[in-house]
Amino acid sequence: MELKDNLNKVLEEIEQARRHSVTGQEVRLIAVTKTHEAEIIKEITNLGIKDVGENKVQELKDKIGKLGNIVNYHMIGNLQTNKVKYIYNKVEMIQSLDRIKLAEEIEKRAEADNICVNCLVQINIGDEDTKSGIEYCKTLSFIYDLLDFKHISIRGLMAIAPNTSDEKYLRSLFRKMFKMKEKISNENFEGLSMDYLSMGMSSDFKLAIEEGSNMVRIGSKIFGKRIY
């Protein structure tokens, strides 16, 4: 019951924020199930959730192995190049594309299978040493380089905001992300879309949505504190 209540509360808050947002766009909810048992994914699919996010390849692989395709899986964590092979053809989206080396590996695998892998470009919006993602100011040149990869479909941008309660600062960062998304959209690059701006977690998703996010990744607010 608690899970259902938590989820309903989150959905309500998403809807409320959407109504006050700069775009008014629908928001896609990614339920972040990291550290929780695979069983919980079954429970939330029964509650209507269609997308889950995991930040570790091993855990993602295990859960896909157990559950199969009952839900769309999103890789949202730092991805090592040598682990691409375990997930590239099983996920809905890789949200953490932030290096050319990683793009080369995804491209190589996808080309061999003749498939296209959806990716978001991750930006280190707070300029934090501890976070992955490319530097904000290098986004456009990175995107230019990615245009060569015909088996990677860039679908938008992703960011993890710094852990702070400074709303003004957070809003300014989310706004910068939105600006970048618009800027890239306006370039009309062939084979590239800016459908998604993935930003906002349990602590900051309302601000993120108001500033133009249309994909939020929420864990603890739905599932409670993580087990480890």
Ligand SMILES: *Cc1c(COP(=O)(O)O)cnc(C)c1O
């Ligand atoms: C864990 C995680 C989230 C969700 O965090 P919560 O604070 O539990 O909502 C979102 N995005 C990424 C990349 C994560 O690793």
